[in-house]
Amino acid sequence: MTPYIKNIIKYGVIIFILLSTFKISELLLLNSIMSLDTYSFLIAIISILIGIYYSTKLSERKISSPYLTTIPIESNSVISKREMEVLLLLSKGLTNKEISNLLFISLNTTKTHLSSIYSKLGTNNRVQTIKAARESGIIEY
């Protein structure tokens, strides 16, 4: 099954569940099984969760931007945006765990990015990497 079809089904199911929830709540409300307060509360909670979900989805790119403002990334750079963020934090002397926490990714992901950076710069430890990145102008001194 293609990802496109998958998405349609996925969102279809989500919307169906949401609408069902709302309608069931409405029924319960109209039959006085549920109070208006409970009904409002339910809708509010669900809506807040939706708001949080979508804004985090949308702001995923924004979160990382501050680290990138200091140094403009060349479009033809072999280092990807995310890798550049990791690289910059690396050069500050942070541990992998600290980098992970700052970027809100798992330790494993940080390691994956680092491995990728290492292979791209032809290095095999962090100090060498920072040195190479500086000498090739990828990051500032």
Next chain:
Amino acid sequence: MTPYIKNIIKYGVIIFILLSTFKISELLLLNSIMSLDTYSFLIAIISILIGIYYSTKLSERKISSPYLTTIPIESNSVISKREMEVLLLLSKGLTNKEISNLLFISLNTTKTHLSSIYSKLGTNNRVQTIKAARESGIIEY
């Protein structure tokens, strides 16, 4: 007025407005001026906005972190001759084993020197150490 008081007032006003909106809507609903659908829609929209607002607030907080500040170092730190040699090789990106081989000392000795350097510069890993040493003029860039 202190920012603390300001915040209390700010959030108080916001909560008041929100509660008022909800209660007015409820009144309009109960007097059949507003349909249940409109009522639900209103609550949903407001809640989604709240969700978006708070999640962006939270993601802003992620960005500003204490890790990005420069590391303060003691000015009265005295690096011995041998420690300096280790430090210089360290800054070239060599591993402890490589440093040990170059200086004809054991791995343990290199580690000891490094521990000493770390405590003198107030650091706890090699990248931080190189950074601190450069910023305090102990070694060149």
Next chain:
DNA sequence: AAATACATCACCCAAAAGTATGAATTGAAG
């Protein structure tokens, strides 16, 4: 529709780095 790059995460394993403690030797300074 398929290929590609990117970002994310997991698991495993091995090597390296870092921490703590103790100790022997040596050379310079008081």
Next chain:
DNA sequence: CTTCAATTCATACTTTTGGGTGATGTATTT
């Protein structure tokens, strides 16, 4: 001669890092 800092090394332990493989979801491009 004693004291002290510097250098050397060891042992033991924990944490961090690095390497390799594979998987998933998403977005973009062809």
